[in-house]
Amino acid sequence: MTAPGPSSAIAVSRELDRVMRADRGRLLAILAAGLRDLGLAEEVLHDAAISALAHWGRSGLPASPQAWLLQVARRKAIDRLRAAGRDGRKAQALAALTADEAAPDARDIPDERLRLIFACCHPALEPKSRVALTLRTVCGLTTPEIARAFLDAEATMGQRISRAKAKIAAAGIPFAVPEPEHWPERLETVLTTIYLIFTTGYVAGPQEPRDLCLEAEYLIRLVDRLRPGEAEIEGALAMMLLTGARRAARIGPDGASLPPGDQDRRLWDAARIAEGRAVLARAMERRRPGPFQIKAAIADCQMADPGPDWPQIAALYGALLRHEPTPVIRLNAAVALAEAGEQAQGLAIVETLGDSLWDYQPWHAARAALLAATGAPEAAAAAYREAIARAATPAEAMFLQARLARLAPS
Amino acid sequence: MQYMLLIYNDPSLEPAYGTPAFTEMMGGYFAASARMKADGVLRGGEGLQGVETATSFRIKGGKVETMDGPFAETREHLGGYYIVDVPDLDAALTYAALIPSAHFGTIEVRPLMDYNPAS
Incomplete structure (x- = not known):
């Protein structure tokens, strides 16, 4: 990367923007898991980004901007926890933070986003709050963007998100991948949350500034990558691909919605259909049937030749x-x-x-x-x-x- | 963190005293308590006598009001509680699942207030 030395403010802000867009979710996941507090994690990451603007401008871009941000965010967290007076849990968080203090290289930063996703999609939160928190923390949508997608007032959505973050901290919702005994139930909650994001986008259409179908596809691909070989995750991905493939055809030229059997097949997305079918076939070979695989198979049969x-x-x-x-x-x-x-x-x-x-x-x-x-x-x-x-x-x-x-x- | 597991149920849905179902339920409670003790998480727990024994009391504008019956006029009543000390909500929910009344009532899981922040 750039040699140390002053960098232009524009270059610095562009690089920070790029890093935050690409890695905000990862950095947030690590901070939240360590602090056990999503709100605090967001605040200190924000503080670290502001520091970055000043420091990187003076001293040039660090070798690993991600590791730099993580280390500075941790220091900010320690400062804040100390200033707030340490209670029992905060002392624990402090200990955890200091233990991690040896700043890792960017390549060594573990991907803890699955833990973040399971916390945001915890059944102890309301379904709509799960959706909002996941979009905010993992996909990086702003509160106004989320409010718009759900036709809510910004203030209402803001309150919903802060209430949910406060509950995670106060009720002790863990940033953890569930134990095997809870896995099927908790995974279903995660998949249902992602599917709800997908259907909201599907109804709204692709002209919205943030296309929730693509955000849902990003999320389900991320979950699939972090937990490979899970039939229902693949089933959910296949269902979103196979349903999403028909998106351009679902409204006819006169503006009326059309069932799959009446749609113009030339408008279907062949690449998505092919990938969806391949993913579904892989899932079914695992011989662990579940509702998302069945729904994907239904979406597939809707597109049979010559008709459903x-x-x-x-x-x-x-x-x-x-x-x-x-x-x-x-x-x-x-x-x-x-x-x-x-x-x-x-x-x-x-x-x-x-x-x-x-x-x-x-x-x-x-x-x-x-x-x-x-x-x-x-x-x-x-x-x-x-x-x-x-x-x-x-x-x-x-x-x-x-x-x-x-x-x-x- | 410490959590209180509040056991709510509808007395009319609870197995009747003396039936095999009642014996099974009590066995379930003994097993749940024993497991919490063995795991070292149990900080307390009691069962309450029936709502017909409850008396409600308040002071309104300096005047004492004493009434027969429980506070809330609902079908499900507080029947007892456990206090467990566990790392997080998921662990608390795992213990809540051991409580027999979860099958016919509701367990409310709430963290205790921490009044001793120096600990």
């Missing part, structure tokens, strides 16, 4: 029901069954789900389609109107309007 493989999809939903016996999965299973030819049976199942899914738009839409297919156009029209009243996006409403208009007049 409904009998296979119905069978997969049956398998998924054993993992997630929820009304929504039951609804999807019934729709697949109907698409596979068992319309009366599908409709009968759908009719049993009205109590739990009355406020759920897809239930009304599915019921409408099945009523239309089984020769009850008037009931179908009424059901389409109920669905339209509950549509979450204009694209959905347009799709349903088109279906309503297509009903044969009775």
Whole structure:
């Protein structure tokens, strides 16, 4: 890197920017794990970045900016803990920090981000807080960016994030990869959190300043790299690739949303499909089935040639029901069954789900389609109107309007 | 860190005294206590008598009010507690999972306030 000596302020700030963008999550993970306090870790890393601007300008860029930042952040933490008066836990943190004081080379900085992710996605935090904290600490999104993605006021999101950080510290949520006995349950919470980030981005569309689908893909690839060979992690990655592959085709030219069977296949992302299928095949060879692998397989069958493989999809939903016996999965299973030819049976199942899914738009839409297919156009029209009243996006409403208009007049 | 594991349950869902299920539940409590002791994490724990024995008391504007019954009008009541000293929340949750009432009630896990910061 640059020889010691004064560097231009612009060059220094550009380098700091680059390092923080690339390695902020890694540095934060190490500091948080040592301090057992995410808020404090963020503050001292921020302090260290400010010091870097001054020092690097005077003395030139250090050999390892990451190691420099880590060491300075640790000193800042020790200063802050001393100033705050040391209580029992802080003394422990201090001891841990001083023990690590021998500044490692950048190459020796361990990647502790899995520990950070498991802390941010701890089930003792609210689901939405897990999402916000993960985006903030691991992906480096700002609070305004996260607030925007979830259509929340900035102040509300800021409070949510600081409450969650305070709970991690006060309740003693560990920065640790869970023990084997808790692993399946805790991994599922992590994967569900990442999937929630993905679906939020999928609904919002790629035009947002921070594309949450890509952030989710980054996160799941990171988790896969830090914990290789885990079938459900691969299943989640495959599902995001296979679903994400259809993103450009999900809205038709008229602005209405389209189910996979009606989409223009030329708009599907062939590279993502190929990678998704390869990752899914690798996962299934491990013979450790789980809900994310099944959902990935369903996403794959949606793209079968020449159209969705409904009998296979119905069978997969049956398998998924054993993992997630929820009304929504039951609804999807019934729709697949109907698409596979068992319309009366599908409709009968759908009719049993009205109590739990009355406020759920897809239930009304599915019921409408099945009523239309089984020769009850008037009931179908009424059901389409109920669905339209509950549509979450204009694209959905347009799709349903088109279906309503297509009903044969009775 | 020290955590209190507060045991809440609905007395009507608890196994009745004298039934095999009751004996099994008590065995579960003995086993949980024994494990916490053996692991060296147990700092305390007691069971409470039923809510029908509870008396609520407060002083409002200088005037004493004494009432029959528990503080909260809910189905689930505080039935007892453990205090464990463990490294973190995950460890506390592992011990909470040993408490038989977790199967039909709820265990609330809360860190204790640290009044002795010099320790």
